[in-house]
Amino acid sequence: MAKPTFQKPKGTADLLPEQTAQWQHIESIARLLFGDYNFREIRTPLFENFDVFSRSAGDTSDVVTKEMYDFHDKGNRHIALRPEGTAGVVRAYVENKLYGPEFDKPYKAFYIGPMFRYERPQAGRFRQFHQIGVEAFGATAPALDVEIIAMAVDFFQTLGLKNLKVAINTLGDQASREAYRKALIAYLKPHFDELSPDSQARLEKNPLRVLDSKDPRDQVFVEDAPSILDFLSDDSSQHWQTVQELLTALDITFEVDSTMVRGLDYYNDTIFEIMTVDDSLKGAATIAGGGRYSGLVAEFGGPETPGVGFGIGVERLISLLAAQGVAPVKDDGLDFYVVNIGTSTNVVATQIVQAIRSFGYVAERDYLGRSAKSQFKSADRHHSRYVVTVGETELANHVANIKNMATGMQQTVKLADLYTDLPTIIDSQGDEAQ
RNA sequence: GCGGUAGUGGUGAAGUGGUUAACACACUGGUUUGUGGAUCCAGCAUGCGAGGGUUCGAUCCCCUUCUACCGCCCCA
Structure with missing residues (x-):
């Protein structure tokens, strides 16, 4: 089944x-x-x-x-x-x-x-x-x-x-419309048999509808039909x-x-x-x-x-x-992707990604314990501007790497600085890139 | 409400009444014990919209149904 x-x-x-x-x-x-x-x-x-x-x-x-x-x-x-x-x-x-x-x-x-x-x-x-x-x-x-x-x-x-x-x-x-309606019916009635079946039905119910019929049989008569403008x-x-x-x-x-x-x-x-x-x-x-x-x-x-x-x-x-090819608005993508290597980095990765968000940046991390390469691929797919990397050695030294994905430049910063001063760090890195 | 066309994996799609359902992209892993868009290798549909039927056997034939798309009615 x-x-x-x-x-x-x-x-x-x-x-x-x-x-x-x-x-x-x-x-x-x-x-x-x-x-x-x-x-x-x-x-x-x-x-x-x-x-x-x-x-x-x-x-x-x-x-x-x-x-x-x-x-x-x-x-x-x-x-x-x-x-x-x-x-x-x-x-x-x-x-x-x-x-x-x-x-x-x-x-x-x-x-x-x-x-x-x-x-x-x-x-x-x-x-x-x-x-x-x-x-x-x-x-x-x-x-x-x-x-x-x-x-x-x-x-x-x-x-x-x-x-x-x-x-x-x-x-x-109302009055104009009623007068026009009568005139229109009077005009179409003699041609009743030549109208399309749809329009024959419309004639009594809503004769105005005959006017915008797509059927060529009807359009012949529409050309010379009386105009509402003359009945206003x-x-x-x-x-x-x-x-x-x-x-x-x-x-x-x-x-x-x-x-x-x-x-x-x-x-x-x-x-x-x-x-x-x-x-x-x-x-x-x-x-x-x-x-x-x-x-x-x-x-x-x-x-x-x-x-x-x-x-x-x-x-x-x-x-x-x-x-018309008017560009749809696009998501801006991530500001940061946190690459974490090794299960022992799970806690610090969570702290880092939350800290980044607290500055108002868009941040994402890996939850699947994937390889560093895979995580970088994800960061790439999200068009992340920066990648923060933490592994066993960084954890032991209380540091993390911040890589600018556009320039490829990477710097090591103290976690304490990252938590309190991330925007400044990013700004200075931007200067270096130029 | 009426008429027509179509329905295969995450996507684009090939395919045939009969052992393992092409190929490509994407994805995952590896090549690089931890660093991105490249290369190469490997993995990835127990199922061909759903339900019946015909048949020794159906994704492929028939019926029903659902859905999408196109035309009419009408409308945004």
């Missing part, structure tokens, strides 16, 4: 230390940069009442109907792992009454963490994936839309990404114009994509995506998506409050960084 084997759940990933350095780098830049924009971190549960998501996303959306990672807990509560960040943040916003007068508006928050969707894993998509997202509540100003877009662009540029495209569109307000109310039109003016004022190049839509029902007015232009990610080219929404806060029992935000896919971001 084979031993039972365990595999990580489908669509999940282990992030090993080689990778977490990169993740931490990205996260720390996000925290720093978003902080500059006066966004502060919010942490909400990874799971919520199922209704939190079904209510917010709209019952017909794919996220609710087939992608929700949900289950009943021991108290028979219907629980869902969060498929996206906004709903939980809105729920927290309302539950903690963050709309209250003591809080400045807009209320700005960002989150970093895992999201879950029950779907087939493939390029750039997982069952557990990670998003860095932001939300800002309580202001309808187009300047806020633009600030958020600018912040996302700023973030990607800081990380060193190139070949990015900012695509924007507007969905208008005065307010939405004004908002849309201002967004573009402000983006231009900030020298952020953008592209209006009138076929862009959103998977979730609560968006209105500005929506945007940031995607890579080079085809290294193909199906997963979009690394950030966001937009303005309304009605959500009210839906959760708060006062009618507008919101705007975005979510960044961290896995996609990382694979894009890799594809």
